[in-house]
Amino acid sequence: FLYAHRNDIKGRVLEISESYYSNKFGSAVNKHEVLHAVEGNPSATIIGDLCNGESLPSGNMDCFICTQTLNYIYDVNAAVHGAWQVLRPGGVLLGSVAGISQVSSYDAERWGDFWRFTDQSIKRLLLDRFNTVEVKPFGNRLAALAFLDGIVVEDLPDQSLLDVTDTNYQLIIAFRAIR
16 A cells, blocks of 8 residues: 555655655655654654644644554544644645454553554544545455464465455555545
8 A cells, every 4th residue: 555655655754653664665755754652762753642733743744654553542533633733735644554453462551552443434534634535445354364363474375365355354444645
């Protein structure tokens, strides 16, 4: 999904925790910014809370890559507002959330693990704030079972079976929203 939208990853790009995706897919990035909620992340250029607009830059990011983050923020509406706030008009939010998933003990101990989404729920949540929203679910029964059982892709008999999407088994939901 991020590769398909790599042309959106340009200019001043904000990412959560590290700049992995903006480095991998962004050929026209002028400035990489990294948001982290607490002090101590050496990659962080901005310490802030997506739920607290006063701690965030306002209206100056061209792209915000926010993958697998909203599940761990209790006030998800405020976090979506924060994501909207950091983008300039016309800026693009690219992200993903978990659908079917086990609890992440690591995250639950640090900030909490609150939500699982569907394509409908994340689209409705984003449309409350953003002008244009595209949502794409990924997953199928085999992918969900393999994920929940801890089976790696290399152990599956036919890896191409994972490429089929069945919207009844949404493992990951990716989204693109324009401010």
